[in-house]
């Protein structure tokens with residue numbers, strides 16, 4: 001029989017996910033000799049044997065890859081026969097500057113959970129993992145992925161672990177974080193200066209504390225959590241008070257899917273996402289309330305399933321079906337990852353702190369998704385998702401994208417990929433800005449990134465823009481809503497002229513005004529603003545974000561005058577008359593009243609009008625409460641009138657909403673009709689643009705498209721009217737997705753040789 005040889009180069013998410021042992025076992029199955037190794041390009045396989053057997057392996061390979069792995073390219077070359085007489089895994093070897101993927105963290109697998117009941121050295125051992133599961137990005141310091149380059153390096157494997165690690169037929173073969181009770185990390189519980197060190201005692205104390213209405217800090221995979229019982233109104237209220245988190249909904253972890261279904265509505269798609277190895281928080285509609293304090297009147301709550309061995313072990317002893325599990329931070333600061341810092345600062349707001357002695361290197365928050373039109377829509381992209389790259393058909397090498405400011409993620413370009421950072425947060429917070437800077441430098445090191453071009457938002461005051469400017473390399477600034485649309489285009493691999501509809505809270509316009517209700521004809525390099533929501537004064541600028549009633553006042557004065565406001569002052573129930581007069585004066589005299597075409601601010605005004613939210617305690621509360629007003633049994637298809645002129649006027653919209661309100665029509669119906677109105681506007685504008693310019697592709701992006709009703713109805717109505725519609729799914733449509741759009745714009749302009757292009761408007 002003729003022996004032939006082939007070299008296979010696989011790129012993608014192939015390191016740290018059990019890929020080499022998988023290849024080893026496959027090669028043995030097909031009786032092939034050769035080698036497999038990790039290098040900075042990916043995984044390289046060299047195989048020798050009969051042609052038929054090699055073909056067999058090549059055919060089987062893609063269909064049987066480990067669950068968390070993902071192949072982006074597979075190249076096969078004919079090679080020279082070396083005469084190997086066995087198959088082996090050879091040591092990692094840095095040969096190139098090009099880097100492959102870093103795996104996100106993977107929820108503990110079923111086999112490991114079973115081992116925790118069977119293997120003597122892993123009974124109830126909370127750091128059990130294997131090549132198919134466990135920590136990855138959170139512990140990686142450098143590539144190639146090897147134990148000594150992770151925060152596991154300080155733990156020396158015991159004989160048993162080492163035997164498993166070296167045994168190619170074992171599930172822990174080359175599992176870098178492999179550990180057992182004899183050699184791996186351990187938990188500790190601190191309460192009032194005393195510590196508990198045995199696991200049984202820790203779990204017992206933790207469940208007792210939780211049952212007795214106490215608040216715990218628990219070290220998670222990417223940072224600390226704060227936990228308490230969700231069935232105890234007083235403790236949840238106390239947690240809100242201590243954490244200075246007045247109104248924001250709190251996430252829950254449930255024991256299992258059956259218990260989730262007792263309290264929340266779960267669709268098939270939602271169940272798949274909840275149970276996936278990524279284990280994000282999924283926003284679900286409430287069926288039966290646990291405590292009013294959890295979501296404070298919203299109709300959804302964020303829910304996740306256990307993903308660390310510790311969570312599973314806790315729920316074995318904890319009798320309640322769910323726990324509040326919110327990020328362990330002080331108000332807007334980044335989630336805490338350091339033991340000492342947790343003991344120092346989180347102990348001020350918790351009754352006990354549970355830590356473990358493995359370091360978290362890369363901070364990640366729990367990711368958040370919701371399902372719209374049966375597709376996953378990511379809101380916060382972090383644990384389980386970052387730092388998986390996004391593949392473009394553009395050369396992105398050397399481009400650094402600084403991102404936006406409020407829910408910042410930055411991005412780096414490698415080859416034709418974009419690596420989007422984990423969720424960073426609001427850069428106006430000093431600690432978050434530090435986290436941003438640290439992460440930029442860590443990404444640069446980890447991915448061997450050498451920035452050549454920086455791309456940032458046009459907003460001169462964004463701290464991300466200032467950071468990019470200070471890098472001392474060529475800087476280009478792109479318009480916020482152009483970046484939103486480009487982000488959605490990049491995610492959907494579009495590179496042509498489209499109608500981009502971008503609705504969000506705020507973004508700096510090319511005219512210096514606040515934009516956010518924008519209709520753009522654009523491609524990846526440039527855009528033309530063809531229409532917009534009518535400019536309205538935004539009293540106090542950003543300050544009005546916290547006071548939706550100010551926007552209502554501004555809209556009413558703009559459309560109907562001050563006298564109308566006086567006659568309808570009951571619309572401002574609960575707002576101090578002096579404050580109303582003060583803001584009216586600001587509007588009249590044009591003091592600190594930037595012009596705004598923001599969709600977010602329009603939703604704020606309507607939310608205030610319906611009394612859903614007159615003052616907001618957190619970002620986007622007013623639009624969320626406006627959406628939550630809608631009783632899903634209301635199937636009205638009615639709309640309010642609006643006018644498309646040089647800009648879009650909502651004068652008749654407000655006039656009719658107020659008369660509905662006066663007629664005693666329910667706020668559910670009014671909110672529903674308002675949402676329908678925005679959808680109708682989207683369809684009308686798309687129809688108009690199609691007629692005038694022949695464009696049939698419509699791209700929707702911006703934070704307002706996190707409103708499930710707006711997103712689902714816009715997408716469906718446009719599709720039913722023959723449009724090709726593109727929306728975001730794996731990349732946030734909020735400002736967390738801006739960096740992807742920024743890189744796409746810079747890459748396209750570089751390809752066209754118009755990097756410094758000034759917007760033609």
Ligand code: ZN
Pocket residue numbers: 108109110111112128129130131132133134
């Ligand atoms: Zn496992």
Ligand code: ZN
Pocket residue numbers: 121157158159160161162179180181182183184
């Ligand atoms: Zn061990």
Ligand code: FE
Pocket residue numbers: 480484504505506507702703734735
């Ligand atoms: Fe935005």
